[in-house]
Amino acid sequence: MAVPYTFDGYETEGFFDELFYESGQPRGGGQLLVDKINSLPEGVLKQRQEAIDRALMRMGITFAVYGDSEGTEKIFPFDIIPRIINTLEWNHIEAGLKQRIRALNKFINDIYHKQEIINDGKIPREILEKATSYRKQCHGLNPPRGIWCHITGTDLIRHSDGAIYVLEDNLRCPSGVSYVLQNRLVMKRSFPQVFAASQVRPVTDYPSRLYETLTSLAPDHIREPTVVVLTPGIYNSAYYEHSFLAQQMGVELVQGSDLVVKDGHVFMRTTDGFHRVDVIYRRIDDDFLDPKAFREDSMLGVPGLMEVYRNGNVALANAPGTGIADDKVIYAYVPEMIRYYLNEEPILPNVPTYVCEREEDRKYVVEHIGELVVKAANEAGGYGMLVGPHSTKEQQQEFVKKVEANPRNYIAQPTLSLSRVPTLVGDHFEGRHVDLRPYILYGKDMWVLPGGLTRVALKKGSLVVNSSQGGGSKDTWVVAQSSELSEQAEEKI
């Protein structure tokens, strides 16, 4: 019988649980937390969760409930039980991410220059030519230090086999890092003792690291570069994050209308006149950056920005054009890229992916559509997607037609079983599925934020972690190794 607000009676139900072995023993690094929670006086855990919710409301980390005329606002749900990753496993993840980002960066640079990987026959030319995220305007660009993806938020998942897989690369404007920092802030207040004892690796230096990364992109002769964050504005769902990062870095948060191009440079309009801008951390998609270069109807961008960029008089992070590597068909070739550019074997595997463009893959997808997840190549946020096991025959037939009409636009993957973490449901804990989004900064050096954003599907049985569809988040702890750690790691890696 489950005892309220303790782990007594908690079941892993046959899933891979991030906190417990099937036997019910805490995994390495989790013992301290489990002991602490089981020993809390009755009602304390509930109080702490409520205190966290209040703190998030006060900090205004909320989103507006759409269509509600009274302006009701809700916080992004946050669950008090953290996801714990031990150092040994983290080192493995970190090495895999760095390897992947290096290869992806070389790929993007290659694609907008000589296209050797295609000329050498590793990736079919048609795939590139039909990629809607390929930006011909970026051909021949030489971003500072040859780096295109300065800020990446790779989505990882753990399958029931215990291995970590890369699900998506997110090389454009990955969001969510502000939640990592705020989650940590409120968790520290809730579990100060466990924090100290577990030696949780800090995340608070992210804004300084980000600032360093951004300043490293400025032309060398500028001693104190002016960095700004470019936001689409207050109605963007990630606006909170844009303002948070600008504030934490101590730089201006600008909108397109605050910037002008004049005499080959970008300036912002200030109360003292114009002030030159050297580095722009843009949180606007390529298409909207510059109406002269991309979409003409964009009201969010800065006319003439791309020309200044091309001439090396302003730096953009990330560089325009990185979206090509977010194409889900291109994704299938990342392991190949790692071998091709780095001459290494991938440390973190891809989720097995069927590329419908390939005839035999397509045949398999059509025959097994009921078991697979089918995704459109250029959609994100859970759109344009079929989850085979959760779909009707009609929906499946509709997708078969779509795939056959435009095979280049579709890939399919097996339906994965995401790992779970205990989550507070009412007065007890139940397992809920999670993914993990670590953040990687690439300036002079590469740096991976220890942990990242753990998103959790709060609905029972759901595999969809997106906040728009009932997802929440958890703090992610990378903890020091404990005595039993090495044995656990051996079993997994």
Added chain:
Amino acid sequence: MLSRVADSIYWMARYVERAENLARFIDVTMNMQLDQSVAPQNGWEPLVLTTGDSEYFQEHYEAINAENVVQFLAFDRDYPNSILSSLGIARENARTVREAISSEAWEQLNSFYHHVKGAANTPMSPDQLTDFFQTVKEYSHLFHGIVDATMTRNKGWHFANLGRLLERADKTSRLIDVKYFLLLPHLQDVGTTIDDLQWSYLLRSVSGFEMYRKRFHSISIHRVAEFLILDDQFPRAIRFCIDNADWSLHQISGTPVGTFKNSAEQQMGRLKAKLAFTDVDDIIDNGMHEFIDGFQVDANSVSKAIFETFFALRPVEAMQEQRQFQYS
């Protein structure tokens, strides 16, 4: 500082101050109405008139009574100058400049808004209402206190200071005007106990009763007017507000006080001089209402000049003429 950000900070502070002053208006009227011996026939009417939005009121409400006026001034979601709407606008402005103000200031303003929004949905008895308006004043004080205690005295702070002081000067002038309007049909009461009580209410509504007492002891119309309009020490007096707004304006541009380089400084300087070189007998002899009217016209010119000088998005060429590029 970005022009857009300066604009938002200025209005953020103005709207918080506006909300506070509305609470003061309502609070003083509720108190006066409770005191039957002093209560004018309909003390709520001038409150509606002074907003300049009587038309809106007539369209949306029937009688001018306590319930309707409180709903109108405090909780009307559709009326853009109610306490709730003012705080909504202040908060939206703060949200667009979160990175430019301190987190503490943002969090407090956010709580302030939620507090008032919560109250708008809760039916309240008269004593609860009194408490509520008290909390609005306290939240506003807390906000300004946090802004003062956590923000560097950079341009952002000076724009906030400018906004709150101009708003406060405007509202103090309206309060005096309301009192005058109330007195018109009761000229026979001038100088009587009733008058005394009414003026003391007015002083209390701007938290100025005790400060006034320290300065003048006994209540007289001349002295109250002098205190609220021309005092350069009392922080809600019109002259104090304009003097200090002028100071912030010069801190923003770096121009020495007493000189001007843009139309905002010029307009503000004229208004400041007018207040410095007038005396209360002039004001009363020429008509209080006329003086207040004139002040409000001047204050509006100052606001317009501030907008033109700092906030308006001019085309590139026009700005270039005005200023040299600044390279870092």
